Amino acid sequence: MTPYPKLELINLYAGYGEVPIVHDFSTRLPPASITTLIGGNGAGKSTLLRAVFGTVRRFSGQIILNGEAIEHLGPAERLKRGIGFVPQGRCNFPRMTVAENIKMGCYTLPGRAHRAAIDRVTSQFPLLRSKWSEMAGNLSGGEQQVLETAMVLLTSPELLLLDEPSLGLSPKMQAEMFDVARQIAAAGVTVLVVEQNVHGALLVSDTAIVMELGRKFLEGPAAEVRQDPRIREAYLGGNIKETIDQ
Numbered sequence: 001m002t003p004y005p006k007l008e009l010i011n012l013y014a015g016y017g018e019v020p021i022v023h024d025f026s027t028r029l030p031p032a033s034i035t036t037l038i039g040g041n042g043a044g045k046s047t048l049l050r051a052v053f054g055t056v057r058r059f060s061g062q063i064i065l066n067g068e069a070i071e072h073l074g075p076a077e078r079l080k081r082g083i084g085f086v087p088q089g090r091c092n093f094p095r096m097t098v099a100e101n102i103k104m105g106c107y108t109l110p111g112r113a114h115r116a117a118i119d120r121v122t123s124q125f126p127l128l129r130s131k132w133s134e135m136a137g138n139l140s141g142g143e144q145q146v147l148e149t150a151m152v153l154l155t156s157p158e159l160l161l162l163d164e165p166s167l168g169l170s171p172k173m174q175a176e177m178f179d180v181a182r183q184i185a186a187a188g189v190t191v192l193v194v195e196q197n198v199h200g201a202l203l204v205s206d207t208a209i210v211m212e213l214g215r216k217f218l219e220g221p222a223a224e225v226r227q228d229p230r231i232r233e234a235y236l237g238g239n240i241k242e243t244i245d246q
Contacts, residue, residue, distance in 0.1 A: 007159055016057060037195075178201065202225065
């Protein structure tokens with residue numbers, strides 16, 4: 001029997017107010033895989049992530065997690081079903097310590113589960129222990145990104161949505177964030193990421209989806225998409241260099 005895809009989107013239309021930004025979008029994400037969304041500014045990539053998490057309007061279409069339709073559930077219920085979302089930009093509590101931020105990330109867990117969750121993410125990211133008593137706002141951009149990702153991983157999501165995790169980071173920290181994505185997928189989590197470093201993201205991804213004007217333009221194995229002449233010209237400078245797509 002073929003297992004369900006972790007996430008399936010069927011003819012999804014989503015956006016803000018009365019205006020759809022994402023149009024007729026369909027895809028299937030297998031378990032424990034990394035899929036990268038690329039496309040120009042305004043292509044609808046971030047809107048698609050928010051639609052999956054339930055924070056923008058769904059006009060029509062289906063969102064199916066583990067074979068179950070969830071499009072009528074709110075974000076809190078989707079979180080309980082195993083969807084985690086790390087939005088673009090800083091989303092920690094900068095005037096609180098790393099320890100306090102991590103404890104805040106446990107707020108949806110029963111009290112008896114806090115210690116095990118904290119031990120798990122601090123083992124995965126030793127950096128957090130070394131910065132345990134520092135204010136989150138004093139960390140570097142890359143360190144804050146690790147913290148914010150760890151805060152979401154405390155809930156043990158089955159599907160992790162990452163919106164521009166390497167934005168504004170040094171090349172070294174970008175590489176480390178891509179390693180984090182690899183580790184997360186290797187642990188069995190399905191990752192859907194919007195990423196401005198197209199080259200770096202495609203190197204660690206299983207699948208790539210290119211969006212244009214809210215629609216899916218191209219989907220395929222990441223290695224093949226990297227070699228597509230149209231993608232090389234539009235997003236990789238024609239010779240597979242790092243680029244910013246939005």
